[in-house]
Amino acid sequence: MFKIPFLDLPPLRSAAGTVRLPGSKSISNRVLLLAALSEGRTVVRDLLASDDTAVMLDALRALGCGVAQDGDTVSIVGLGGQLLAKQAQLFLGNAGTAMRPLTAALAVMAATQGGSFEVSGVPRMHERPIGDLVDALRGLGCAIDDLGNPGYPPLRLRGPASLALDTPVRVRGDVSSQFLTALLLALPLVAERDIRIEVIGELISKPYIEITLALLARFGIDVKREGWSAFVIPAGSRYRSPGEVFVEGDASSASYFVGLGAIAAADAPIRIEGVGSESLQGDVRFIEAAAAMGADVKAGPNWLEVRRGAWPLKGITLDCNHIPDAAMTLTVMALYADGPTTLTNIASWRVKETDRIAAMATELRKLGAAVEEGPDWIRVQPLHDWKAAAIHTYDDHRVAMCFSLAAFNGLVTEKAQPVRILEPHCTAKTFPDYFETLFGVVTARPDDIPVITIDGPTASGKGTLADEVAKALGFGVLDSGALYRVTGLAARRAGLDLDDGTAVAAIVPTLDLRFADGHVFLGQEDVTARLRAEATGLLASQVAVHPAVRQALHQWQLDFRRLPGLVADGRDMGTALFPGAPLKVFLTASAATRAERRYKQLISKGIPANMESLREDLEARDERDKNRASSPLTPAQDAQLLDNSALSIEASVDQVLNWWQKRRPF
Numbered sequence: 001m002f003k004i005p006f007l008d009l010p011p012l013r014s015a016a017g018t019v020r021l022p023g024s025k026s027i028s029n030r031v032l033l034l035a036a037l038s039e040g041r042t043v044v045r046d047l048l049a050s051d052d053t054a055v056m057l058d059a060l061r062a063l064g065c066g067v068a069q070d071g072d073t074v075s076i077v078g079l080g081g082q083l084l085a086k087q088a089q090l091f092l093g094n095a096g097t098a099m100r101p102l103t104a105a106l107a108v109m110a111a112t113q114g115g116s117f118e119v120s121g122v123p124r125m126h127e128r129p130i131g132d133l134v135d136a137l138r139g140l141g142c143a144i145d146d147l148g149n150p151g152y153p154p155l156r157l158r159g160p161a162s163l164a165l166d167t168p169v170r171v172r173g174d175v176s177s178q179f180l181t182a183l184l185l186a187l188p189l190v191a192e193r194d195i196r197i198e199v200i201g202e203l204i205s206k207p208y209i210e211i212t213l214a215l216l217a218r219f220g221i222d223v224k225r226e227g228w229s230a231f232v233i234p235a236g237s238r239y240r241s242p243g244e245v246f247v248e249g250d251a252s253s254a255s256y257f258v259g260l261g262a263i264a265a266a267d268a269p270i271r272i273e274g275v276g277s278e279s280l281q282g283d284v285r286f287i288e289a290a291a292a293m294g295a296d297v298k299a300g301p302n303w304l305e306v307r308r309g310a311w312p313l314k315g316i317t318l319d320c321n322h323i324p325d326a327a328m329t330l331t332v333m334a335l336y337a338d339g340p341t342t343l344t345n346i347a348s349w350r351v352k353e354t355d356r357i358a359a360m361a362t363e364l365r366k367l368g369a370a371v372e373e374g375p376d377w378i379r380v381q382p383l384h385d386w387k388a389a390a391i392h393t394y395d396d397h398r399v400a401m402c403f404s405l406a407a408f409n410g411l412v413t414e415k416a417q418p419v420r421i422l423e424p425h426c427t428a429k430t431f432p433d434y435f436e437t438l439f440g441v442v443t444a445r446p447d448d449i450p451v452i453t454i455d456g457p458t459a460s461g462k463g464t465l466a467d468e469v470a471k472a473l474g475f476g477v478l479d480s481g482a483l484y485r486v487t488g489l490a491a492r493r494a495g496l497d498l499d500d501g502t503a504v505a506a507i508v509p510t511l512d513l514r515f516a517d518g519h520v521f522l523g524q525e526d527v528t529a530r531l532r533a534e535a536t537g538l539l540a541s542q543v544a545v546h547p548a549v550r551q552a553l554h555q556w557q558l559d560f561r562r563l564p565g566l567v568a569d570g571r572d573m574g575t576a577l578f579p580g581a582p583l584k585v586f587l588t589a590s591a592a593t594r595a596e597r598r599y600k601q602l603i604s605k606g607i608p609a610n611m612e613s614l615r616e617d618l619e620a621r622d623e624r625d626k627n628r629a630s631s632p633l634t635p636a637q638d639a640q641l642l643d644n645s646a647l648s649i650e651a652s653v654d655q656v657l658n659w660w661q662k663r664r665p666f
């Protein structure tokens, strides 16, 4: 996950390959609650790991359920409808799929068994309406206290209270279908007699109710339905665990990759595994909308394959009531269309993680798009003159994921623009590794992938600075010195004459080198400590003088230029490897400062060191690096010089990030 303030997407050009989707959020949280309410153990496989499922699991633990987690498999020992804890304070973050059903389940259980439960969330959750559900539960006889603004969380659910089960429970269905879902999940707990639920108003988001009904059936509850206006939970209904449940991939998350295929899979398709024609989730019907815009979609039972069909895409007018979440993706696809796209019947967008109609309109306009909006509709015009924009994401995972598709603007305009996604970690709600997954199936022109080069003499702090800058920007790191070090080490171990450049260069293609979690492996051996030894640094500088060795390492180093960007640390990064890099830093510090730093660094790692000989070694290495004929250590003409003798690490990092920001169009 990119836990950084912003992630810059360079212009992207094409897409192909396979993605496996994380588990569906809607199914995951419903299944967890159903398992918790059932008797016995339920093993839930392929569960979504996300903020929303984490708060649900925490809540279930607080209620006394047995929860054992092993990767994406969770085993739940349910309550069998009997409260173990009679009091709890449950913090439910911004998870509507936890807040609504837990409110209903705890309200009816507190009423029949006694107890007091408080449910709360983040500030945005306290702005998301729940009054219609509270009204329905109060109508049934539940005791519910508003702890904040009436009609919004936080709430206290109290009992005992007597429930009027003989009169129909009435709930509004035209604001959010989650209120009906919450009642459908809760009322089997008290179904001594038939319980009738009547929906007031036109029910929206019906496919989500279909998911609820299908999952209730898996847990032994056979709800009778009268159209979409009334539902009856039969007397004697009782939750029974099915033992094992597989969570299907998230169909709403699939929409970004369907959109991706439609826009950018001009040759091979994007294959999406985890959802398909047999999915329970209504959002899988997004593929019909995408097809109407021109996507070429094939569907198997649990997979989709999407490639570009019509290009430019076709503008459409669509009632999106059946695909409320996935439909957001259409607004960004609309930028690549041949005419306007109008989405209607999307009032529910206004009460989601943020007001999504306002959010999409505002951010699309930042890209330069003409957008109109109404209470329950949005219209987006195709875009030709794109602007580089920093997209605000409103702590809304879907806004962040949708706008990644704007990075393909280079397919429709000469002046391709990067896109900045602010707070990209908000995707953790449903798809923590969304951007990593995206980068696995898209390509950019190498020249478009930003590189920051940091060159300079030994112990000037290049490695430290490179790591910190890369961390702040979500970029990868090339520690080119490690490649020279490993070459020197392997050559020495092979008994080669280090002055024989051709022989040393020949060893390079045989090196099985791997970087993992801050460690370097040569074959199976962890050579991290060995590589950092000063003696190995000297070997490196000996083999680095040979043009043949430098040539042998050239392409390997260029291959580190991967999405979303690279910080390259070495001696010739700005001069020889990445001469076009948009920011080059030449880092220096006085020899005395560097010797002292290296001394402290070695001592802190328990490696004995002597300041005088360290200084002699580093000066000898400086001399060799500066005076060799091939790629000598020298600042690139356009490098920013940074002498950090008197600067802290933080100050150096800030300086480089400042220079970087000045070069960005945002």
Ligand SMILES: Nc1ncnc2c1ncn2[C@@H]1O[C@H](COP(=O)(O)OP(=O)(O)O)[C@@H](O)[C@H]1O
Binding pocket: 457, 458, 459, 460, 461, 462, 463, 464, 465, 597, 598, 600, 601, 644, 647, 648, 649, 650, 652
């Ligand atoms: N600006 C700085 N101020 C103080 N110490 C620093 C600074 N930059 C780096 N160091 C320290 O100096 C040592 C050498 O830094 P390192 O990044 O390994 O240098 P290089 O990669 O240039 O050889 C490390 O212990 C690091 O923490």
Ligand SMILES: Nc1ccn([C@@H]2O[C@H](COP(=O)(O)OP(=O)(O)O)[C@@H](O)[C@H]2O)c(=O)n1
Binding pocket: 457, 458, 459, 460, 462, 463, 480, 481, 482, 484, 485, 537, 540, 541, 542, 544, 569, 570, 571, 572, 573, 621, 625
């Ligand atoms: N791009 C690079 C990186 C390292 N090197 C050589 O490899 C040696 C070790 O590099 P390093 O970056 O690991 O060394 P330190 O600066 O960390 O001491 C340097 O002294 C250079 O001689 C190089 O020639 N070109």
